[in-house]
Amino acid sequence: MLDIADDLHRWVEQRRDFAVATVVATHGSAPRRPGAALAVDADGTALGSVSGGCVEGAVYELCQEALASGETVRETFGYSDEDAFAVGLTCGGTIDILITPVRAADREAARAPDGAGAPHGAGPADAAALAGALAAAARGQAAALTRVVQGPPALLGRALLVRPDGTVTGTLGGHRALDRTAAAEARALLEAGRTATVEIGADGSRCGEPVTLLVESAVPAPRMLVFGAIDFAAALVKVGKFLGYHVTVCDARPVFATAGRFPDADEIVVDWPHRYLDSQELDARAVLCVLTHDAKFDVPLLERALRLPVAYVGAMGSRRTHLDRLARLRDAGLTERELHRLRSPIGLDLGARTPEETALSIAAEIVADRRGGSGVPLTGAHTPIHRDPPQRMGSVA
Template sequence: MRDLAPTLLSWDRFAVASVVAVRGSAPRPAGAAMAVGPSGEVIGSVSGGCVEAEVYDLARTVLETSRPALATFGCSDDTAFSAGLTCGGSLDVLVQRDSPPLRAALRAALDGHPLSVRFAAEGRVFTESWLPPPRLLVFGAIDHAAAVAEIGRFLGYRVTVCDARPIFATPARFPAAHEVVVDWPHRYLASTHTDESTAVVVLTHDPKFDIPVLTEALSRPLAFVGALGSRRTHAERLSRLRAAGVPPAELTRLRSPVGLDLGGRSPSETAVSIAAELVATRCGGTGLPLFSLSTPVHRPLESHGTDLPQRRRHEGRPAARPVAGHADGVPGAQCGEVPVLLGAGQVPRDARVGLGRGGG
């Protein structure tokens, strides 16, 4: 839902449908959301197209009646095939109207505040928590950086582009970046907050920039450290990093040359390659074509390669601020008990939904 916040806040009224439970295989995980606006316009998705029409109709009804609804779609349902959910799983969808507390929560989320929102429907209470988006730090104000910033923002990162050269590091050259910083890369990295979800991509191609910033990056518990360059450049870079005193164990974390082997050459194609490696690293993917594998297409997030470290990072984050959800008197305090999401393991990094105890 947080991803839809800018549009939701621009509408004078809306109904939003959120996936609150997933069992078996489904196209979208818990936390996926779709919203319907005042004139029937729609944004977002709860199933990748499978049950959108039925959820849309339900959302229109909730928009008119202001009564929240909880519906289940799945193969055990006689109407599942006609609804289009043919992937073998089932999902529960909570649909609710907008409310002042919900709007306040969406505004706080856009400002980067961690928070927890409670919703109630049919005697059940659900909690959805939003953490600030992960950071992507791109060092080197070159054409490749503009493309990496654009695709990084598309993937949900908060993107910073940093370069010591003010003539190149300008907001006009990197419109997709959330911020453009003029500073020496290593000095900026040493002074900025990072955590185990932060990704660093170094594109500078210059040892006087590369070595200091990579030395700093590899000393931190980051999710991803990558550097652009040829294999010869990589070999020289490793030699310089060893001379700078970087331990062998830290050198093994460096992804260089960065990106998956897609065969592209242009800045945009290179950015796709880098983004593919970011996703594969975060989600524990193989990087192989799906048709060559026999494993499930949608793997449980519990098995993702870097998800558990990312969950552990929550211990160092500020506590989520409790915010009341639907305007039906549900208290703002966080649920007394929020177990693992219904539909075991289907918990996306930035949206956790759980069944809590009613009554606060």
């Protein structure tokens, strides 16, 4: 649900009633991962997606029914020869979807001093937790939304919001043991920046039967640091923004590192690249793209970058430049293991020539590395189209 937080937060601010359908489990070749959502408001406006088109029509109708009934429901969609093109997944996978109504009246009741309205002021789900999670995600703040997606019917859709400092909003049905366990699991996933399902046994839930939770983590956008204010960097900035990164361009030359040349960048820094990198605290989702193509800039920069626990380090240059760079980095004391992390020449082999094509090849390599893709054509390949990404601390599922 937090993947469309900007739009849903706007709906909350406009006091709209809406229902949101969230993917809570997938099996086989499912096009969207848990957390993906489609929302429908009372006027029939829709946004988001749960399947890339296969079952959107059926889910749209379920959202309208949930708005009318006020009930949270869970539905499963799988492949069927009979109705695959109507309400089934033509790709052959299965997805489980939770449909939750979110009403303005419930949100108002949740804010009332006496908690008037439905239990905990939330109805089928904790409206205060949902609204808080949407607001946090829309503002780029860290928060984890935890919802019951399988278990006792009375708990289905109940929600709580967990912030990095341990503050909790909402409850999973008033079961303190379940709330404590859920909050601890949510904080752990939030620290890793992951969205995942969590299974809690009957003993841990204290509600008589097992409970499955979906924890959606909202974290600030991952960072892309582009070093070298060249025309290739301008194209890469655009692609980086398209992929959801907070993009910084850094170059020691003020005549090149200007807002006029990089209007899409979130930040433009005039400084020596290695000195700027030393001043930053980066998490395991960060990607570093070194386009300086000059040994006096890129060698001291890479000497530091390859020792950081970031997701990706790539450097532009010919194969001859790459070999010379490796020799310089070895002389600087880098180990073979550290050098193995360097993606150079940067990007996948797309035959790219233009800055835009080169930016696409770099972005393709970053996505393949993040998602565990092979980078080979899907035509004739026997690898899965959709796969679980390699798990790294701090990665975003």
